[in-house]
Amino acid sequence: MKCKIVKKLTIGILTVAVTAVLATGCGGNSSDAGTESGDSEAQGTLDSGEGKSITIGVTSFADTLEPTEQYFSWVISRYGIGECLARFDEKGEMVPCLAESWENSEDGMTWTFKLREGVKFSNGNEMTPEAVKASLERTIEKSDRVPEFFDLSSLTVDGQNLIFQLNRANANMAGSLADPLFLIMDTSVDDSNIEMEGPVCTGPYAVESFSPTDACVVVKNEYYWDGEVPLERVTLKCVDDQTTRSMALQTGEIDIAYNLKTENLVEFEENDEIEIQNLQSLRSTYAFMNQNGALKDLKLRQAFLRGLDKETYCANLLSGGATPGKAPVPPTLDFGFDELKDENSYNPESAKALLQEGGYLDKDGDGFVEMPDGSPLELSFVIYTSREELGVYAQAAQASLKEIGINVKLNTVSYETLLDMRDSGQYDLLIWNVLVANTGDPENYLRENWYSSSVNNTAGYGNAEVDRLLDELAATFDESTRKELVMQIEQQIMDDAATVFFGYETTYLFSNKRVTGVHMYPMDYYWLTKDIALAE
Amino acid sequence: MKVIQFLKEHRQFTLFGVLAIGVMLVAVFAPFLAPKDPLDAVMSDSLLPPGGEYLCGTDKLGRDVLSRVIYGTRTSLIMTLCLVLVIFVVGTTLGVLAGYFGGMIDGLIMRIADMMISFPGLVLAIAIAGMLGPNMVNAVIAIAVVSWTKYARLARSLVLRIRKNVYIEAAVVTGTTTPKILLRYILPNMVTTLIVTAAADIGTMMLELASLSFLGFGATAPTPEWGLMLNEGRTYLAKAPWLMTYPGIAIIIVVVIFNMLGDSIRDILDPRQE
Numbered sequence: 089m090k091c092k093i094v095k096k097l098t099i100g101i102l103t104v105a106v107t108a109v110l111a112t113g114c115g116g117n118s119s120d121a122g123t124e125s126g127d128s129e130a131q132g133t134l135d136s137g138e139g140k141s142i143t144i145g146v147t148s149f150a151d152t153l154e155p156t157e158q159y160f161s162w163v164i165s166r167y168g169i170g171e172c173l174a175r176f177d178e179k180g181e182m183v184p185c186l187a188e189s190w191e192n193s194e195d196g197m198t199w200t201f202k203l204r205e206g207v208k209f210s211n212g213n214e215m216t217p218e219a220v221k222a223s224l225e226r227t228i229e230k231s232d233r234v235p236e237f238f239d240l241s242s243l244t245v246d247g248q249n250l251i252f253q254l255n256r257a258n259a260n261m262a263g264s265l266a267d268p269l270f271l272i273m274d275t276s277v278d279d280s281n282i283e284m285e286g287p288v289c290t291g292p293y294a295v296e297s298f299s300p301t302d303a304c305v306v307v308k309n310e311y312y313w314d315g316e317v318p319l320e321r322v323t324l325k326c327v328d329d330q331t332t333r334s335m336a337l338q339t340g341e342i343d344i345a346y347n348l349k350t351e352n353l354v355e356f357e358e359n360d361e362i363e364i365q366n367l368q369s370l371r372s373t374y375a376f377m378n379q380n381g382a383l384k385d386l387k388l389r390q391a392f393l394r395g396l397d398k399e400t401y402c403a404n405l406l407s408g409g410a411t412p413g414k415a416p417v418p419p420t421l422d423f424g425f426d427e428l429k430d431e432n433s434y435n436p437e438s439a440k441a442l443l444q445e446g447g448y449l450d451k452d453g454d455g456f457v458e459m460p461d462g463s464p465l466e467l468s469f470v471i472y473t474s475r476e477e478l479g480v481y482a483q484a485a486q487a488s489l490k491e492i493g494i495n496v497k498l499n500t501v502s503y504e505t506l507l508d509m510r511d512s513g514q515y516d517l518l519i520w521n522v523l524v525a526n527t528g529d530p531e532n533y534l535r536e537n538w539y540s541s542s543v544n545n546t547a548g549y550g551n552a553e554v555d556r557l558l559d560e561l562a563a564t565f566d567e568s569t570r571k572e573l574v575m576q577i578e579q580q581i582m583d584d585a586a587t588v589f590f591g592y593e594t595t596y597l598f599s600n601k602r603v604t605g606v607h608m609y610p611m612d613y614y615w616l617t618k619d620i621a622l623a624e
Numbered sequence: 625m626k627v628i629q630f631l632k633e634h635r636q637f638t639l640f641g642v643l644a645i646g647v648m649l650v651a652v653f654a655p656f657l658a659p660k661d662p663l664d665a666v667m668s669d670s671l672l673p674p675g676g677e678y679l680c681g682t683d684k685l686g687r688d689v690l691s692r693v694i695y696g697t698r699t700s701l702i703m704t705l706c707l708v709l710v711i712f713v714v715g716t717t718l719g720v721l722a723g724y725f726g727g728m729i730d731g732l733i734m735r736i737a738d739m740m741i742s743f744p745g746l747v748l749a750i751a752i753a754g755m756l757g758p759n760m761v762n763a764v765i766a767i768a769v770v771s772w773t774k775y776a777r778l779a780r781s782l783v784l785r786i787r788k789n790v791y792i793e794a795a796v797v798t799g800t801t802t803p804k805i806l807l808r809y810i811l812p813n814m815v816t817t818l819i820v821t822a823a824a825d826i827g828t829m830m831l832e833l834a835s836l837s838f839l840g841f842g843a844t845a846p847t848p849e850w851g852l853m854l855n856e857g858r859t860y861l862a863k864a865p866w867l868m869t870y871p872g873i874a875i876i877i878v879v880v881i882f883n884m885l886g887d888s889i890r891d892i893l894d895p896r897q898e
Contacts, residue, residue: 331858351860351862351863352862354863400668401667404668404670405670405684476859480684483846484665484667487667490663497844498844500758500840500844
């Protein structure tokens with residue numbers, strides 16, 4: 089008996105010892121690579137001589153680093169790799185970036201951009217006007233999202249100038265080119281493995297390694313044009329789960345955490361190492377209603393909208409982390425939000441009446457209505473996991489709609505799957521969370537989602553009046569007329585009950601105080617910037 | 625009289641048997657026990673702490689946690705019992721066929737079984753559930769696919785042992801038909817061992833189902849299911865710990881009861897223990 093205990097003890101001690109050795113082994117390895125900051129405090133001081141590094145916890149949706157695929161260029165811009173001709177500052181104002189200045193002809197058909205001199209790509213190559221032209225041409229050739237931004241007739245180089253000749257007038261060409269889709273990359277290098285190696289761009293950092301589900305490591309761009317880059321290496325670690333991300337920040341595993349929400353505030357209440365910023369964002373959360381299915385019936389869509397108590401969702405369920413929605417453009421942008429009339433606001437009684445009118449009756453007594461032809465009505469609502477509030481909206485909607493008898497089935501998938509489902513139109517409702525002023529103005533956003541022939545409009549929405557107004561908007565320069573037009577478009581979309589506008593979120597940014605220069609941008613294309621440094 | 629005598633002799637079995645029946649009653653009478661409708665979302669009462677009107681607090685959507693836990697017993701118990709029954713029947717049948725007939729059939733069935741156990745169980749179940757799409761029935765199928773092998777292997781080895789007995793040979797010689805041999809002479813001699821295994825498995829299976837739901841491959845919202853409730857509560861761990869506490873306690877209690885019951889059944893039935 090005694091012998092047994094001794095044996096067990098020995099085994100126990102041995103196990104502990106082996107584990108300890110393994111753990112230190114791993115720790116040693118990862119600090120060599122500079123990726124792990126579990127022991128970042130010590131590492132920070134150790135490294136200060138030869139190289140500083142931080143880790144940022146992000147939610148990533150990029151399968152690859154090919155900028156023309158989906159919205160992956162956003163990731164490249166956020167990670168401080170790619171830059172555009174123009175950019176947006178902390179107030180959302182457009183400022184020069186790779187172009188020093190620009191001007192346009194009266195009719196908005198010709199735009200001339202004067203490119204900055206002395207800019208180099210991260211491989212040392214000169215960013216010549218020809219290189220910029222080649223880069224933009226590559227984007228235009230490869231991305232199907234370009235037509236919604238502008239319709240290019242010709243692109244010519246004139247000295248240090250780049251001249252865009254358009255087929256359709258565009259009042260906001262510089263804003264369009266500030267969308268990360270049009271980031272400038274060096275096309276002279278071999279791009280056969282760009283998916284994993286990333287493009288060679290002009291940003292403060294360049295890709296060292298990339299793994300879609302794990303992390304993207306970027307290193308200082310030695311040739312950066314806008315001053316010395318403060319950090320040697322930054323790891324952008326994918327921590328898709330909100331709770332895990334919050335815990336990682338608490339333990340110091342990451343230094344900055346993106347996309348944390350109101351419910352995380354309480355976790356940092358007494359933690360004075362963490363700085364919390366917030367911003368009434370320009371993001372809108374909404375759900376497409378696929379009019380190729382059961383939702384082609386306006387009455388059903390109206391009933392659906394009237395069944396949703398969005399004010400309660402935002403105030404109670406999200407603890408005020410969002411402003412309730414009704415229109416495409418949030419009140420943070422001055423497009424007359426309060427003047428827009430929402431005839432489909434919360435009203436369960438009229439929702440029920442509408443269902444009845446439309447012939448949606450509960451014939452089998454299961455508490456849910458059937459289609460007028462008697463077949464069961466079950467709406468599939470596709471949501472994705474990396475943004476916690478989407479699940480809250482969807483579940484709340486499911487509960488509210490149960491009250492009025494509409495059966496909604498939630499289908500939770502990854503963001504990548506959601507993109508595929510959207511492209512193939514396999515949904516009744518599909519959640520979407522997007523920046524409304526991606527070009528500094530809602531025009532492109534409206535066009536991309538509600539123009540009848542836009543490739544991204546897979547919900548089958550089409551209204552000739554909206555199309556006409558959008559075309560008119562594109563050619564209008566006058567600010568007040570533009571506002572008028574945007575409001576008319578919004579009103580049309582709302583009257584058509586085309587989309588469920590849930591709310592406009594407040595975004596938070598949590599960062600460790602040992603990192604300085606962390607700012608929030610209304611256009612959230614910029615996460616890792618040249619301003620982010622370690623506190624001295 | 626005999627029954628009482630038996631129960632008195634096996635105190636542990638009696639205790640956990642009663643508790644298990646209690647759990648089943650909770651499942652059956654959930655509508656009477658639960659103070660609220662588990663799906664009824666009162667959104668103005670979001671995340672209320674335990675106490676007052678809501679004994680165990682409310683979840684994000686203002687649903688009563690206690691009612692959801694009580695209704696969760698239904699989901700978990702029904703699914704677990706179905707699962708155990710399915711793997712018991714399927715596994716035993718295949719095992720008996722493989723063991724009795726041998727040859728090609730044996731080779732085929734046992735190689736499939738070998739394939740199944742060469743993957744980590746839950747990981748394969750996740751893959752299967754992921755392919756089938758998330759819902760409770762698919763979760764049961766996924767776990768059944770990876771768990772039947774245990775019963776098949778056990779049944780096969782038992783059959784091989786029983787087949788060597790003289791009474792089987794006697795039955796064959798006297799012209800008893802094969803189905804009769806299987807049902808009359810072989811099954812009764814092995815069924816106790818299999819029942820012991822099944823009883824001991826209930827707790828494990830319940831945990832596996834809850835794990836799948838926790839990972840999002842089992843029950844889908846708004847079904848009250850413990851694993852799913854744990855997952856939903858995870859986000860609010862700091863703010864509303866009761867969202868995880870109560871479903872967690874429920875899982876522990878029920879799993880312990882069924883594990884202990886399984887143990888006591890084994891103590892009573894398993895001849896090897898003597």
